[in-house]
Structures are given as C-alpha cells and as structure tokens.
Amino acid sequence: MAMAGLSLSACEDKLNIEPRGSISPDAVTPADTEVLLNGVYDGFQGGATSYQYLSLLTDDLSSDNLAWRATFSQHGEVDNNAIQANNLLIQYYWQGLYKGIYRANFFLQTVEKLDESTFSNPARKKEVLAEARFLRAYGYYGLVTRWGGVPILTEPTNEKVARNSEEEVWNFIVEDLKYAVENAGEFKSSFYVSKPAAKALLARVYLIRKNYAEAERLAEEVIANNKFSLSENFESVFASKENSERIFSLNSTTNDQTSLSYFLLHNSLANGQKTNGGRFELPADPSLVAAYESGDKRKDVTVQPTVYGGKDYNMVWKYRGGALTGDAWPVARVAEMYLVSAEARAEQGNLGGALDRINDLRAVRGLSDISASGLGDFELKIENERRLELAIEGFRWYDLIRTGRAIEVLPNVTNKNQLKYPIPLAEITVNELLEQNEGY
Template sequence: MLNNIKTKVVCMALLGLSLSACEDKLNIEPRGSISPEAVTPSDTEVLLNGVYDGFQGGASSYHYLSFLTDDLSADNLAYRATFFQHGEVDDNSISANNLLTQYFWQGLYKGIYRANFFLQTVDKLDESTFSRPARKDEVMAEARYLRAYGYYSLVTRWGGVPILREPTTEKVARNSEQEVWDFIIEDLKFAVENAGDFRDASYVSKSAAKALLARVYLATKNYAEAEKLAEEVIANEKFRLSDDYDNIFTNKSNAERIFHLNSTANDGTSMPYFLIANVELPSTGKNTNGGRFELPIDNSLAAAFEDGDKRKATTLQPIVFGGVDYFMAYKYRLSADGSNAWTVSRLAEMYLISAEARAEQNNLIGALERLNDVREKRGLLPTVAVTQDGLRLKIEQERRVELAVEGHRWYDLIRTGRAIEVLPNVTSENQLKYPIPQAEITVNELLTQNPGY
C-alpha cells in the first residue's frame, strides 16, 4: 500500500517538515533528523509537528483534495477548468485510475504512517522523563486524534480500508467498514480521556476529540452519545457562536473554532488556489489574490440561501471570469497561497449535531431549540417543524448553508440516505463510494475493488 514509504529514520525536520525529504535516501541520515532510538521526550514536540504537517498537506502536494472532494462530489462545488479528474469527481463517475483521488488516498496513508511512527517511537519513552508525566499521554492523544481524522476521511469516501496500527510497508487487506469506524472510535475515546484542555484551535484538545467523536457517533447512529458529546462542547465556556459569521473564516482565533488544520504558504496545501480567481469583486471593488479557479460554487448552493442570509456573502461571491458569470467560493479568500486554516470542527456544527441527534430520538422541541440557536445567531427568524421528517429536512438545509465548503455535504447525504434522491448524477449505490485506486491494487493484490468499478 505504502510501497514508496521505506523510511528507516525519524525524518521530521525541526519545523515539522515532510517525511519526503528522506524517503528515497535510506543510506543517508539527513541533517536535523533523529534515529528512533535517539528520540528523547524533548524531541517529541518537534516530531508531533511533523504529524500535524502530514494532515495539513505536507504528506502530499495534492492534499487539497482531502478538503474539497466532499463538496465537489455533492452539489456545493462544480468543475470548470482543466483537470478532468476534478470533472470525474463532480460527475460522480470516478475512474479507478483517477490520479487525484489516488494522491488523496496516498496522502492520507502517509499522514497515518507518520502518526503510527510517532506513536511507536514515543510509546517506548518513560513518562517520568517528560516535562510532566501527563504530557506523554497528551502527545499520544494528539497523534491518535490525527490518525482517527485520517481514517474518518478514508471511510467516508472509500468504505472499509486497511487499518494500520503501526508503521509498516507490508501488504494489508481491507478491513470492514464497521471495523474502521470502531478503530476511529477507539482512538478518539483515548484522545477524549488524555488530550490536554483547549489552548488554541491549532492543537488537538479534549474538546476537539469530543467534537469529532460526536460527528462519528452521529454517522454511526449512536444518537444519545452524539448529543451528549456535542452538548458538552457547547457548554464549554471557551467556545461561543460568533456574532460575525465572516469573522469565523478571517480570524483564526475566532471563539467558534474548536480545531483547524493551520497552514502557512510553505505547507503547500493549495486548497484556496483551486477555489479563488484573480478578479475584481463587484462587492468590494478590489482584486482577490487568486489562483487557477478550477472549482466554482455550484449554482444550486447559491440558490439554497434564504433571502437576507448574511452567510451567503461570506460563502460565495458572484464574479465574471473569462466573460462568464460564476459564483466563487469566498470563505478561504485570505490568500491563494495556502495559508488559510481548514476548519475541522467548529461550534455551529455541535449545535446542528445536537439538533439532529435530538430529532432522531424524537425530541423535536429540543432539536428545534438547537437549530434555532444557530439561525438566530445568523440573523434569521426561527423555523418550525411539526414532524420528524420535516425537521430532518430543515436540519439538512441548515447544515448545507452553514457548513458549505467545509467538507460535510457529500457524506451528510450518504449517511441520511438522501444522496440518490438529491444528486442528479448519482443513480446507483455503487457511486456512494470512491474506487480503490488501481495503482494500489496493482502493488497489493490483497486489496479488493469497490462494487461497480
């Protein structure tokens, strides 16, 4: 599977740089690298930066796909330009030879490899030699959260995938989808128990672990636990719904952010580069710092906002590009160089998870309360629903406009059984999973292809 990863040394540079610098130079220990046997507790913070970097984008130059394919597979983003592989994702007709989804798969497993290497190395260290004994479990918890996040990205696109608990280049067969979910829950439970308290959205905390675990429980229909964890995060005084929706995406310290993958221009995340055009915005009269604008907003998302919903201006902007009218994704406009932070979890999602979990437990009054908490904060009138099905649709709609281009819509429609009904290009259950990359099957005969490919 990870046939090109044969690292024999810990090669995460002192600023948390990529493993790729040493992957092909097995006989040379790069300057600034550390052999596993020489790692001390004082090294672990630097090494942990390398694990974060793997999921921010350092493990793959095409890691932006892990952020954008969800909205592109659904009806929030569209395909405009030159990469036909983007078009396959948009059309829900992905080839097993699609290079971009292949890089997406490989990038996630490289990040998981880093997490496993870190966990294996740090597990051998004596906790009493850390700055404080609890710090060992805290850094282990951060790495296990990131590993769980990687597997969440995999299972929601491909279904059952190989579970790797340690760094290995051995050929491994696929686990069942349920086994992957169980593994994610195992890692996140450890993170909930052992991660540190919230200090900054750029670092994994107990609250970040609770937030992702609440999402996982919602996906696996454990509604009582999803509600419980979401409510615990809501009750944390360090977080609050923002009075200014735009500020959530222009201010990395906004109190609505629970955890984000923070990036600099050097990380090469590239995600905004494919969203932003270099044009003058009619709304501001100023030029954006744009990229190649491969992926405009789908017109159906633009039409989904209610009149007067201020979130629309933050989510998208009408532009003219090449003489054609488009809507441009605008949440990640700080720069096309990749320095935006990708929000993994924020507080509004916790309100909507609680609303949905309550609705599924037939607590319609409680569900409406949490749904309307979000709407009222966004300047909208409260909504009403008299049936469970009606409330489900209202929550689905609110999730779409509140969390647009944040990596939720595709799997939201799958887990609620609505993808075939809502998405015109999806006519078969087989399309609800991506094909296992053919390049991976070629080098690992234990891998089986998803049905329909």
C-alpha cells in the same frame, strides 16, 4: 576550518552528538516528542504528499456545492460522479491520508516506549499520544467516509494488508477518539488537538453511527465550554484563523504552498474588488447559491459573484488566501455541535429541543425561527441547514450518503456503487490483497 578541526579534536566527545535533522527511533528522547508531533500534524496539513489539500474539496465537489469549470479532468470526474480508478486526485487523497497515518503510527510506536517520568511534565506523555491518536482517527475518518472499509494499520509497515470491514474501521476510530477525550490536554489553540476537539469529532462519529444519546451528550459538553461561542460576525470565522467558533483546524502557511483557495478564487469579484488570485477552477454550484434565504449572513461570506469569460459565476469566498498565503481548514467548529445536538435530539424524539438548538444557531446568523411538522420535516430542514452552515467544509457528500438521500438529491448519482470512491489503481497494482469497490 583548520582552527575548527583543532577545536573539535580537543573536544572529541562533541562528535558523538546525535544529528537532529533525522533521528532513529531508539535515539528519541522526551525532548524530541514535540518536534516529532509537529511532523504528524504536517502530514495531515498537506505535507505528506502533493495536492493532498485539494482532496479536501472532493466532498463538496462530489455533491452539489462545487462545480467544475475547466482544466483538470480529474476534477470533472469527481463533479460528474464518474471517477476512474486511475484518477490522480483520488490517488493523492488516499496516499496522503495513509502517509499521515504512517507518521502517527511511527510516533505512537516510538513515544509509547518512553518512561513518562523522564518527561519534564509526566502528564505530557499521554497528551501527545492522545493528539497522535486523534489525528490517526481523523485520517481513518477521511478514508472510511470515502472508500468504506480500508486496511487498518496500527504500526509502521510496508507489508501488504487486506481491507478491514467498514464496521471495524468505525470501531477503530471510536477507540482512538475515546482515548483522546480522556487524555488530550485542554484547549489552547485551534491549531492543536485538545479534549474539546476530540469530543467534537467523536460526537460527529456517534451521530453517523446512530448513537444519538452519546452524540448529544458530547456536543452539549462542547457547547457548554466557555472557550467557544457562536460569532455574530460570520465573516470573522474565516477571515481570522483563530476565533471563538474554531475548535480544531488544519493550518497552512505561505511556505506550505498548500492554499486550497487557489483553485476557488478568481482574480476579482463582480464589483471589481481584487482578490489574492487563483486559477478559479471550482466555482460554487448555482444550487448552493440559490439555497440561501434572504437575510442569511452566511451567503456573502460563503460565495461572491464574479465574471469570467463573459459569464456570471459565484466563487467560494470562505477561503481567501489564494496564491499569497495559507488557509486554515476547519475540521471542527462549535456551530457543527449545535447541528449535531439538534439532529441527535430529534432522532431521540425530542423535537422541541432539536428546534431550540437549530434556532439558537439561526438567530445568530440573522434568521427567524423554523418549525417542523414532524421528524421527517425536521430531517429535511436540518439537512439544508447543515448544507448552508458547513458549505465547502467537507460535509455535504457524506451527509447525503448517511441519510440515504444522495441518489434522490444528486442527478449524477444513479446507483449505490457511486457512493464510494474507487480504490486507486496504483494501490491495487502493488497490493493484490486490496479488493476494488463494486462498480469500478
């Protein structure tokens, strides 16, 4: 230590090096941007708050894809569509998304000030800004589809802010995604935001907002991209984190300790085959299992029979990390783009083209072509196709809401107030400007 002290006194200027474990905004240089950006990704992958990853499952639990078996009453409230405002799972979901958005806003505010000519690759400045804006848009997408209108924050702040309208939130999401489409880099890995990823999420948003022409255009552009293709082996889409179907995923590692499958897996399948283990709190809903037709390759990959306490169940088998390793949550897959294009075509009066796209997907999944007698018949069939293809990927709940079918399909949903989650009580307690959703 004495020798080290002597050497430091001889090189006093080395003591002025800025510590890199944390850094003030004014000290950020282009060399810091990649590390800071990783922190934004981490915020949405589960690093921002405890149990945030579990909230990814609330969409399928609110609908008829997952069921609650035991233990945590918060899951039971979601499954029964009787959520209390003090539900901790819902609180973690809200706070996790806003913490991710906070990180994105901090990054954007800091990096926008940097001169692009000081980057080793000047084009990289717009690319990293596009990645952060995509992630921010994804955060707001999670908020608006669960809560409706929420506060729009465009910079880091601890100020109390009132809710914006639902329309304003959707418009903000579109603005961010348009920027990402224009400025993000080309696809290199599904773990990072790319131009195709931005197109895929924007196509989804346009479908929801009934801008069918743009939804179809963007979905078809992604389908035409030779980086992506439907896989003949559906199991590989989930057994492997990187494959031809994944456009963007939120990755997790063993160190993250955020494996969502821990709550889905039992210790063994019905045939005795061991899994990676879990607490098996959320089995597949029997109606999901019954919805698969004979010969559908997706069924055995999505659900597997198991026996627990002498009773027959089906566990979700798409995510298999369990207690041992991390899973990658699929934010966007090319299969969804086939379904987006099909629905958008049908809503524009092109029923033949819509059937072509849905049957392209079904053929790869080992299924025969379907037909439709008209738009209404097609809408029911694509609703079912989306349920089976995208099961336990966070779509079913809002699909039923956006099509006006939730009250008709879900027995526990009897009034429109249940179509939105309650604003967490903890948030309203500290911010009197937040108005609670009706019915809570």
